[in-house]
Amino acid sequence: MDFIQSIILAIIEGLTEYLPISSTAHMIFASSYYGIQEDDFVKLFQVSIQFGAILAVVALYWKKFFDFSRLGFYVKLACAVVPALVLGYIFDDMIDAALGDPIPIAIVLILGGIVLLFIDNFFKNPEIVKEEDITIQKAVTIGFWQCLAMMPGTSRAAASIIGGMQQKLTRETAAEFSFFLAVPTMAAVTVYSVFVKTYHQTGLKGYELLTQNSENLKMFLVGNVIAFIVAIIAIKGFIGIIKKYGFQPWGWYRIIAGAALLAYFTIYK
Known part of the structure; x- marks a missing residue:
């Protein structure tokens, strides 16, 4: 992976991480299209640039994140992230293996798009319009919904937003809680990937891969800055679109993108 390719992946991460369209599917397509070899550093880079996207939500x-008088906010996020931490650790190797086969990912992208076409009709009578009204039980339930995104192509944002709407949150509130929940979830994944996980090809830890040479470290730093800036724009745009149009535009996008990916990987690969 060269420097320009790392910038492209960072832009894709920032654009897609908080949208219900699967950042993983887009990363896989971009990596294949540009001929990026999936070595240990590329795997680490694709996860570690989530740190920039995390900071976008915090910014x-x-x-909310720095109002330390609201202990309940932190408790809800801590409880909601537990299912993903536990199941993510248990199924880490299986998730890595699933990332190697793009066909199922494209199919999941299409199926998720079909769900989004009708999701506004499934949950017509929301009751919760403020984060303060989300109970710990509801937060944990949304956390379990988020775990559906362990199947690449599902989209963490889509799974947690649908979970929120199933728990009677308005679509705007569900989207915002999905953003909040992403912070501890992706922070934990990033810390695990950088400081704990040993990568199979090289036998190195993530931080050893990052500091292996100056080019790796430069791509990591610049990638996070770009993901941060692009994610801020994407989040603002997403909230505006769902308020006006709901989730149908994202459903159609997923179906078209999934079909294109399916055709690409079956015909040209």
Whole structure:
């Protein structure tokens, strides 16, 4: 992976991480299209640039994240992230293996798109319009919904937003809680990938891969800055679109993108 390719992946991460369209599917397609070899550093890079996307949410909602008088906010996020931490650790190797086969990912992208076409009709009578009204039980339930995204192509954002709507949250509130929940979830994944996980090809830890040479470290730093900036734009745009149009535009996008990926990987690969 060269420097330009790392910038492209960072832009894709920032654009897609908080949208219900699967950042993983887009990363896989981009990597294949540009001929990026999936070595240990590339795997680490694709996960570690989530740190920039995390900071985008913290920057946009800094009043919530730094209002230490609201202990309940932190408790809800801590409880909601537990299912993903436990199941993610248990199924880490299986998830890595699933990432190697793009065909099922494209199919899941299409199926998820079909769900989004009708999701606004499934949950017509939301009751919760403020994060303060989300109970710990509801937060944990949304956390379990988020675990559906362990199947690549599902989209963490889509799974947690649908979970929120199933728990009677309005679509705007469900989307915002999905953003909040992403922070501890992706922070934990990033810390695990950088400091704990040993990568199979090289036998190195993530931080050893990052500091292996100056080019790796430069791509990591620049990638996170780009993901941060692009994610801020994407989050603002997403909230505006779902308020006006709901989830149908994202459903159609997923179906078209999934079909294109399916055709690409079956015909040209």
